[in-house]
Amino acid sequence: MDRSDLSRVRRPLEAANGLPNAHYIDPxxxxxxxxxxxxxxxxxxxxxxxxxxxxxxxxLTFLGMPLLMVRDRAGKVRVFQNICRHxxxxxxxxxxxxxxxxRCPYHSWCYSTEGKLVSTPHVGGPGQNTHEGxxxxxxxxxxxxxxxxxxxxxxxxxxxxxxxxxxxxDLIARWGEFDKPLHHGGADSRFQLAVNCNWKLAVENYxxxxxxxxxxxxxxxxxxxxxxYHIENAGHFSGQGTLVYRQLKxxxxxxxxxxxxxxxxxxxxxEYITAYPNVLLGVHRDHTxxxxxxxxxxxRTIEHVHLYYxxxxxxxxxxxxxxxxxxxxxxxxxxxxxxxxxxxxxxxxDGGRFSPAMDGPTHMFHHWVASQxxxxxxxxxxx
Amino acid sequence: xSDLNDKMLEAHAEDDRDALIGLYxxxxxxxxxxxxxxxxxxxxxVFALEAADPRVPYLRKQLVSHGREPAD
Numbered sequence: 153m154d155r156s157d158l159s160r161v162r163r164p165l166e167a168a169n170g171l172p173n174a175h176y177i178d179p180x181x182x183x184x185x186x187x188x189x190x191x192x193x194x195x196x197x198x199x200x201x202x203x204x205x206x207x208x209x210x211x212l213t214f215l216g217m218p219l220l221m222v223r224d225r226a227g228k229v230r231v232f233q234n235i236c237r238h239x240x241x242x243x244x245x246x247x248x249x250x251x252x253x254x255r256c257p258y259h260s261w262c263y264s265t266e267g268k269l270v271s272t273p274h275v276g277g278p279g280q281n282t283h284e285g286x287x288x289x290x291x292x293x294x295x296x297x298x299x300x301x302x303x304x305x306x307x308x309x310x311x312x313x314x315x316x317x318x319x320x321x322d323l324i325a326r327w328g329e330f331d332k333p334l335h336h337g338g339a340d341s342r343f344q345l346a347v348n349c350n351w352k353l354a355v356e357n358y359x360x361x362x363x364x365x366x367x368x369x370x371x372x373x374x375x376x377x378x379x380x381y382h383i384e385n386a387g388h389f390s391g392q393g394t395l396v397y398r399q400l401k402x403x404x405x406x407x408x409x410x411x412x413x414x415x416x417x418x419x420x421x422x423e424y425i426t427a428y429p430n431v432l433l434g435v436h437r438d439h440t441x442x443x444x445x446x447x448x449x450x451x452r453t454i455e456h457v458h459l460y461y462x463x464x465x466x467x468x469x470x471x472x473x474x475x476x477x478x479x480x481x482x483x484x485x486x487x488x489x490x491x492x493x494x495x496x497x498x499x500x501x502d503g504g505r506f507s508p509a510m511d512g513p514t515h516m517f518h519h520w521v522a523s524q525x526x527x528x529x530x531x532x533x534x535x
Numbered sequence: 536x537s538d539l540n541d542k543m544l545e546a547h548a549e550d551d552r553d554a555l556i557g558l559y560x561x562x563x564x565x566x567x568x569x570x571x572x573x574x575x576x577x578x579x580x581v582f583a584l585e586a587a588d589p590r591v592p593y594l595r596k597q598l599v600s601h602g603r604e605p606a607d
Contacts, residue, residue, distance in 0.1 A: 252587030260581050271604075273581050279573030281603045288605075 155529060156181065158522040161503065165515045170503035171522065176350040176496040182450035186215045188528030189429050189521055191309035194316050196431035196444040197221070199458050200229050200303045201336035207250040207265060211242070214307075215447060219296065220244055221305060222254075224265040231307055233294040236261050237269065243293075254293075267293035302327075303334050303460065304431055304442050323389050323427060329414050330435050334460035337439075337471045341459035343479055347486050349493035351430060351447040354455060355517055357489055358424065358432045358443075361392040362510035367484050382513050383425055387520055390513035391425035397436055400477065402470045408438035411462040428520055438462065439474065443482075451493055457482065539565070555582045556590055563597075573603045580604075 160169040174181045202210050203223040211234050212219045220234035220243060234243050236256040243254055253262040253270055262271035269288040276283035297308045299316035306316055313319060357363065361380035364371055379396045397420050399407040414437055422436040432443035444456040459475060506515045539562055546554040559579035566572040580594040598604040
């Protein structure tokens with residue numbers, strides 16, 4: 153694989169180019185970014201609401217890797233490699249409730265929901281369930297480092313990233329007023345969108361407000377371009393905010409209850425931020441959302457959308473309208489990200505340029521991706 | 536034993552975990568050879584573990600007493 157030259161991406165905004173075509177259409181570069189960008193950092197995998205009750209277990213495939221998200225007996229969400237330590241068999245192949253232990257369907261080695269190996273039937277011969285060569289204490293499930301914030305389950309596959317709270321210190325502080333129970337709206341407040349594009353294009357589009365008047369004309373009546381501002385924190389997150397958020401109201405004039413104790417600035421503000429690499433977040437006085445971008449291939453991404461409220465019981469009709477409203481907005485973006493994906497097959501395209509005034513948050517993401525690749529490549533180059 | 540064997544096959548076919556635990560425990564009770572007994576006990580124990588069945592401590596205690604599961 154020819155390594156792309158990323159120096160032009162890391163230029164100042166006014167002079168920078170976007171990431172080269174290969175970063176969108178070349179499976180080899182996709183695999184490189186899998187490690188450098190997604191595995192080496194805190195990537196979003198799912199949400200805690202995927203496993204709402206103790207014993208709930210959901211198998212997930214993340215960048216080809218079989219994982220198992222489990223809510224253990226103590227109520228803690230854990231992420232394991234979804235394989236038996238014996239012969240590497242897949243342990244759980246459909247979402248289900250673990251009543252007692254996780255039993256491998258092959259030779260029935262059993263694991264607790266905390267990942268401990270608790271039974272090794274016949275491992276020393278028929279009816280002999282121990283063997284001196286098999287130390288159960290060393291053969292628990294392989295746990296993937298995980299962290300929950302805003303109900304998003306973040307994983308650091310490589311185990312090498314700084315602690316989540318340290319990496320995301322500024323974002324956690326910025327949205328400290330939302331550090332309170334977020335209640336998932338339930339089945340009517342989750343949906344998926346399958347898009348034929350590289351996952352980064354969904355981030356790039358989400359980060360900027362430049363496209364809003366053209367792609368989301370419905371917002372123009374109350375949310376003009378000049379009502380938006382950039383959010384930029386180099387190396388960690390970027391996005392945009394609005395100064396004119398208006399609450400959705402039902403026919404009776406009622407809206408969702410606000411999160412408690414918010415400062416006045418949130419009366420009409422809302423913010424939309426990408427927590428690098430792959431989680432798109434939005435906060436408003438009365439609801440939040442999280443979009444987990446799960447890359448399936450270099451040119452295919454599943455967007456998992458979840459909406460949260462301040463109260464566990466909200467009006468179902470209003471909730472459905474809110475879900476529908478957001479779905480419509482996110483669907484309006486699909487032709488854009490898919491169009492940019494097709495555009496990356498234009499031979500000789502230089503990655504494009506950025507509006508110095510409007511594309512800062514998007515360039516910040518490009519710059520961060522390039523820096524992750526350069527970090528990843530540096531020791532390889534030294535070999 | 537053939538009747539018990541038929542019942543076991545039926546329970547496996549129907550994935551009836553509760554019945555499997557009972558039938559394997561019964562087979563263990565009826566076995567005269569200690570290895571055969573522990574073989575059946577092991578199956579009853581594993582299915583009980585999976586189901587968080589209340590018979591787990593009883594089955595485990597027998598396996599431990601025969602040195603087939605660690606004591607702690």
